[in-house]
Amino acid sequence: MPEPLSTRPRKAAEVPSWDLEADVVIVGFSISGASAALGALEVTGDVLAVERGGGPEGTCGGIIYLGGGTPMQKAMGFDDTTEEMYAFLLAALGPGVDEAKLRVYCDESLLHYDWLVRQGVPLATGPDEEGTMLASPEDDGFINVGGQEYAGGGLVWTGGEQAYPFSAQVRPAPRGHIPRDPDSDEDLFEGAVLKCLVRAAEQAGVRTEYNLAVQRLVVDENDAVVGVEGRRLGSLVRVRARRGVALTTGGFIYNDEMLARHSPAMLAVSKLGHGGQDGLGIQLAQAAGADAIHMDTADITLVLTPPMSYARGILVNALGQRFINEDTYYGRLGAEAAFRQGAIAYVILDESTFLDTSWRRPSWAADSLAELETEMGLPAGALQQTVAYYNRHAERGDDPLFHKAKRWLQPLAPPYAVLDLREQTFPMSAFTMGGLRTAVGGEVLRPDGSPVGGLFAAGRATSGLAVSGYCSGISLGDCSFFGRRAGQSAATGR
C-alpha cells in the first residue's frame, strides 16, 4: 500500500523555482472559486484559478437564499426586512451561528442580489412559464403562485419559514431565489449559477489552469502561505501567490475517513454533491495550523414533499411516534430523522392521498393500523394510539404536538399506504457543513483566533452560515457572498 500523501506544507526555502505566478491563486473553481476570482479581480488584474478537473466542478442546485426586500420578493408581492431575515436565519441555522457573518450577509443581501445580477445571474422578477416550471408541477399543489405555501416564478419557501415553529416567531417571507439557465430553458436547477459566475470571471480576466491537482500549501519562514504545490500528469507544479491563496475546495462528504473521525452518523447516509468533496482543502489548511470547526454538522435532505399533499399524512419513527410537523422544510425533517430518530422515518397516508407514481411505490399498504404495525414491525398498539390522538385533534383543526398548519390537518382513514422514506428514489442524502474557521473577510484562522497569513477560504471548505440547521439556498448564498469577500481579502493581502 502506498504511503498516504502528506498534506504538510512545503517550506518556501525548499522551492527552487516557481512554475506559475499570480497575485491571487484560487484553489478550486466552482461557485465559491468563481466568486473569489471576481472579488480578487476588483482589486488586481492578476488572478489565477487552479482546478484539478478538466473544467469548473460542481453539481450544486440553483437556489440562492436572499432577502430583505429583493426586487423578486417585491415583484411577487412579498414584504421582507433585513431584521426578519436575520431573526429567521438565526433561529433556523442555529444554535452555533457565527452572528458576525450572518449580520453582514443579511445587511448586504440586497447588494449581493444586485452583484449577482451584474455577473449575469438571471434573477427573474416575475412569474412566467419557465419560472413556475422550476419547482414542481402546479397540479401537485406544490406551487401556488402568490399563495402561501410555495411561491412560483423563481421564488420559493426553502427553510420552513411558513411552518411551525418559525411562523410563530418571525413574519414569514420566501427567500429562495431561483435563476434561469441562460443556455437552456430545460434545466434550471443544475449548474445555472455556476455557469454564469464562471463566465463572468472569465470575462473579467481570470486565468485558469485545469488538470492541476493541488497537494500542499507552500509557507514562508513565518508560516504564512505564499503559494501552492500540485501535480499535472505526474509533474510537480509550484504556483506562487504574491498576495494570497483562496481555498474554495468544497466539503468532505466523499471522504469516509474524515466522516468517521468527525461525523460517524453520516457514514450511513447517501452523499449529496460530487466526488470532489473530499476535504483535501480543509486538510491542507489544517496542516498549516488552521482551525476546523463544526465538523460534525451536515445538511440532510429527506424528501417527503412534493407533492405537498403528502403533508396530509403523518411521519412516525420506529416506535410509531410522530416527531415533527409534516409541513416543514425537508432539510429540517432530514436532520431530525437522521440525528434524532435513528435515521428511520415512515409516512402514513390515506390510500386516497397516496399517489402511485413511477418514483413512489408504497412500502406497505393495509386496511387496518394493527395490520400495519405487524407488517412494519412497530410495537403493537403504538401506531393505533398515535393515529387516534392525531385524528381526534385533526378533526378540530388542531395539532397540539407539532402545530402543523390547519390546511394539512385531515383525519387518516383506512385503507392506508405507507412510505418507508429510507427506501425511496431520493434517499436521505447529506453534505457536510463544517470546515475551516474563517473571519468575516474569509481570513483562515488558527485555534487561537489569529489568521494564517496569506490564506483565505470560502464555501463548504469553511464553516459558513449554516451550523445546526439548514435552508436551501444558503450554500449558494454564502459560497458566492463570502467567496467574493475571500477573493477581495486575498487580493489586498490582508
Next chain:
Amino acid sequence: MPEPLSTRPRKAAEVPSWDLEADVVIVGFSISGASAALGALEVTGDVLAVERGGGPEGTCGGIIYLGGGTPMQKAMGFDDTTEEMYAFLLAALGPGVDEAKLRVYCDESLLHYDWLVRQGVPLATGPDEEGTMLASPEDDGFINVGGQEYAGGGLVWTGGEQAYPFSAQVRPAPRGHIPRDPDSDEDLFEGAVLKCLVRAAEQAGVRTEYNLAVQRLVVDENDAVVGVEGRRLGSLVRVRARRGVALTTGGFIYNDEMLARHSPAMLAVSKLGHGGQDGLGIQLAQAAGADAIHMDTADITLVLTPPMSYARGILVNALGQRFINEDTYYGRLGAEAAFRQGAIAYVILDESTFLDTSWRRPSWAADSLAELETEMGLPAGALQQTVAYYNRHAERGDDPLFHKAKRWLQPLAPPYAVLDLREQTFPMSAFTMGGLRTAVGGEVLRPDGSPVGGLFAAGRATSGLAVSGYCSGISLGDCSFFGRRAGQSAATGR
C-alpha cells in the same frame, strides 16, 4: 482588551537557551500525566512533569472500566471475557469507535488491572463494608450485592450492560471497578486513583515543576516538537524535551469559545470537572499541525437513579412521549435527553415511589394526569395516552417500546409526583470527549495520518475510547492505559 495569547509553536532557532531539560516532558500532571510519567520511567530515568497549578490537578471520580475476567469480577462471581467486553463497548461507545484502540484496551485489560494494582491502586477483591458504602446506601436498592442491578464491593454496573438494548446483544457483566482511598475510608470516589498514581510516579522518580503554565510548543526546522515554553510568575521558562513531549492537559468543557465552535448544545449544560479543562493543550497541538476529532461529542450525565426504585417511573419529553428505558445507564439517559430531546426530561412517579429527600423535591404533584398536563404545559391528552399505553403493557410485565426490565414495570397510579430533571440538585452535566487524534501508542497525528514528530498525548486532550456514547470508568481507564503508552512512546522517541 489584551490580544489573545498566541498558541503558535515557537521555533527552536528562536530559543537562546533552555531553562530545564529532560528526556520526556509531560504537560499536565493528573491521571493521564502520572500514568505517562510511569510509562516513560519504564524506559528512561529522566522524566519531568510540568503543571500550571500548585499540585496535581483533577477531580475525577474513582471508577475504572476493566474486564475480561479480572480478579475482582471473579471474586464477585461474575464471568466475563475479552470478547464480550469488546462487543459491549463497541456498541455502547459508538458509532465512531477507534477499533484499534478498543481492541488493545480490551486485550490488555487484565494486564492493566495488574499494573494499576502494582502502582498501588487498591482494587479490593471482595465485598466489604467500605466497598458497599462507595456507591449508595443499600436500603435504596441501589446496591444489591451479588445481584443483578448493581454489584457492591467495588464492582458496579456503569454502562447499562444489564439493560436494554445491550443485555439482548451481549452477556452482561459489571466492569466498573472502584478502588478504595488508601488515606481515608470516607471519600472513595474523589481523587483516590489520582493520589495513588501520583505517589507511584513520584516514588519511581518523576521530577515535577508546579506553577509552570505551558503556553506554546517549541518545534525544530522539521516541525517536530522538541520542547515547551511557559511562564512562571511572569518569567519565560523554556523546557527542552530530548525525546518527546506528552500532552495530558484534559478536555475543553470550561472553554465556552471552543464549545461554541464545536459543540454549541453543550453551552446549555452544566460542566463536570474543573476549570483547568480549558482545551489549551488541544489548541497547542493543533497549532503544530495536529488533527482534532469528534470535537462535538460529550458525556452527559443526568441522574435519575439512585434510588434505583425511580426506574419504576417513566421518563417523558416535552411532548409527554417516553424516549428511553428508565433502567438504563444515566450517561445514556443524559445523552438522549441533551442531544435528542431538547434537553428536557421529566420523570413521572407514583407518589408512593417518590422519596421526599433533602436533595429531591417534586416539581409537580397532582391527583390526575390531566391536571399534570396543564401544570407542566404538556399537550392535552398526551401524558394520559402515554401512561395508558405504558400501564396496559406493564400490567402484563411488558414494555414493547423500550424493553425496561420486568422488575421495574409497575403500572402508575394516582396520586403522582413529577421531577423536572433540569431542576434537580444534580443537573445535566457534561465533559467533552473529543480531542487530539492519536495512534494506539499515543502519537499525535496530523490530518493526513502522519505523526507530529516528538508529540504524544493521552486522556481527555485526545479522542479516546468513548465517542458517541459513554460508560462510567472509561475515562480513568483510557487516561491511565493510553497515558502509560504515551509516556512509553515519548521516552522511546517514536
